[in-house]
Amino acid sequence: LSAAVEQATRMRSSPSSSAAMASSFALRRLHMRGKGGLCKCLQKGRCGSLHAVQAERLEQAQRSILISCYSRPTEKKFLKYLSRHGDVKKYFFYESYGVYAVVEFANRDGVASLLEEAVIPSVSNEALVPFKSRLLSLKNLSSVDSNHFKHFECVKIVTNKHSWGTVSTLQVVSLTETYQLTDENIRLRFLVCSLLQDIAAAYFPECTIKPFGSSVNGFGKLGCDLDMILDLDGISGGKPKSVLSLEFQLKRANSERAVTQSILSVIGECVDQFGPGCVGVQKILNARCPLLRFAHQPSGFQCDLTASNRVAIKSTELLYLYGELDPRVRSLVFTVRCWARTHGITSGIPGAWITNFSLTIMVLFFLQKRSPPIIPTLDHLAELAGSADKCVIEGNDCTFVIDISKIQLQSNTETLEHLLREFFEFYATFAFSKMSINIRKGKEQNKPEVAPLHIQNPFETSLNISKNVNATQLDRFVALCQESLWLLQQSGTNTPRVGNRSNTATPWGLATLLLPSQVAGVKSRKKRRREPASERIKGLLDSLKNNSQPKKS
Structure with a gap:
């Protein structure tokens, strides 16, 4: 970073x-x-x-x-x-x-x-x-x-x-180009899936293991985890062709969840005992979505394998679709994610932080709210769907159009530089205390439950994907949006400033947002955290003004 x-x-x-x-x-x-x-x-x-x-x-x-x-x-x-x-x-x-x-x-x-x-x-x-x-x-x-x-x-x-408009837009695009997955990295991810499929095929010859999430939705960053699903839907028998027919005798369980847990438990043992390079295998079978977690040393990937997360597959397809509609979508998501990780808004460990998925949905919602909208709502994508696109998973309507050519976008020519500034302003003033974020409708709705941050799951609409976020983390997000907006408004230049005493360039444009927040002086980190956002902003602006003034020789 x-x-x-x-x-x-x-x-x-x-x-x-x-x-x-x-x-x-x-x-x-x-x-x-x-x-x-x-x-x-x-x-x-x-x-x-x-x-x-x-x-x-x-x-x-x-x-x-x-x-x-x-x-x-x-x-x-x-x-x-x-x-x-x-x-x-x-x-x-x-x-x-x-x-x-x-x-x-x-x-x-x-x-x-x-x-x-x-x-x-x-x-x-x-x-x-x-x-x-x-x-x-x-x-x-x-x-x-x-x-x-x-x-x-x-x-x-x-x-x-x-080759790219303004300098700040160039910075955003360069950041995306630097961190997005390479062709080689994607090939390696699919190869790891294929190697694991060879192990699972000993028990389920018709199964497939394929990646989902950030590895394939177009928003993956180099070094991101490899999320995989063991797909058993392809295992089926033939249709009866005569009065007499044969059926496979199968073990029975009380629920599909119990079947998933049993399958992952056995596959986990095989991966642990027989999988070359697979280390630290953990069976997390009592989670809401049972999974195996392990490291694949030859590839360097941290891996999660599940067997029943079919809604996540549709979420992956939806994010990919949005990313393909307009190149600004991926660039803005990459930039906001990078900014969030720099300031500790997101984290690589579970907790009360905003997740990358929640942050991505927030960016999509913001783009739906532009005038005219840059991307359509999920409801509109569902209206364009044909019979082949129909998809219902466990009672949840996951239908949306797959063919991108059927989607007509409205004309919006806002630059990435402008969109980034507007993103910070949008969420710096958003009524989080009353409103819920909903990309299905593309508009704010009253919160259906008490939670600091409410983002409706696009497909399992009764769920809040940001339920883990507490008030402290939401307040930090809002304060940092306000601070970043102020910095972009007050910097007032699209060119770097080079100090007279050295050849070191003063941070400018996007770089000022990716540096850790700090104030002038020698205050301790602990004290800085307790300062109001306005004081920190004032200190940052004073620092910028001092750097921009010519120094006497």
């Missing part, structure tokens, strides 16, 4: 700022060439559904293998070895507890041929679990210096200031 602040600060001050920022990213998070992998894939056909994209990605994953390379092989010899088994369509390298390669063959025969040649390793003083998977180790190939390997170049952020 600090790298993004530095990039935003120096964007016009230093021609080499892009390269300097790029070098600060860790390779193990796959900051590689080719930004916006999901968006790039989706733009091949604007009318394609998320379901079609997932099907394509899952097929790619089935034709792929993950190889641990204890030494870095020469590219020529590596490809020559793999090509003996089939045509290699794509490959890339990354670092996570060592060097790994993801290799995609043109067809599954290449994978099968390679697996036939793989052998069980010979070790002494240890016992091995003889479970064969598509996670392999490569040995006995000559290595070369790491500088020879072009694939370890970090992503360079595009900063062509003439």
